[in-house]
Amino acid sequence: xxxxxxxxxxxxxxxxxxxxxxxxxxxxxxxxxxxxxxxxxxxxxxxxxxxxxxxxxxxxxxxxxxxxxxxxxxxxxxxxxxxxxxxxxxxxxxxxxxxxxxxxxxxxxxxxxxxxxxxxxxxxxxxxxxxxxxxxxxxxxxxxxxx
Numbered sequence: 001x002x003x004x005x006x007x008x009x010x011x012x013x014x015x016x017x018x019x020x021x022x023x024x025x026x027x028x029x030x031x032x033x034x035x036x037x038x039x040x041x042x043x044x045x046x047x048x049x050x051x052x053x054x055x056x057x058x059x060x061x062x063x064x065x066x067x068x069x070x071x072x073x074x075x076x077x078x079x080x081x082x083x084x085x086x087x088x089x090x091x092x093x094x095x096x097x098x099x100x101x102x103x104x105x106x107x108x109x110x111x112x113x114x115x116x117x118x119x120x121x122x123x124x125x126x127x128x129x130x131x132x133x134x135x136x137x138x139x140x141x142x143x144x145x146x147x
Contacts, residue, residue: 008133017143023082030087031055033063039087042137072099083107093119101126
């Protein structure tokens with residue numbers, strides 16, 4: 001029996017363009033210091049386009065020249081997180097959504113292939129905009145081309 005197809009869940013292109021245009025700081029949950037990892041490549045791309053990247057990974061101390069934190073709740077309160085970009089298995093995302101709400105983030109973005117309805121509900125109930133199942137880099141590239 002095959003796995004069900006994971007359909008992306010996202011606001012309109014206009015709303016996503018607004019999110020990406022207004023965001024300054026993106027906390028990347030699951031960011032690895034290994035250059036061959038997708039989380040590293042996506043984060044480096046975002047950093048090169050002017051976003052501040054905040055690595056969130058208990059196994060790292062620094063990634064891309066930025067201090068890494070064990071969880072979103074360990075990020076200093078003076079760091080205003082606009083987007084929480086998640087590179088974790090779908091089943092691990094509800095606690096991340098709870099932390100994103102508590103940390104005062106504006107957007108919970110689950111990367112391509114990551115969809116979790118409980119995480120969506122937690123984030124939306126906490127006032128966050130949710131994007132699931134889409135790569136933030138691919139989305140930004142597509143929306144930039146369409147301007």
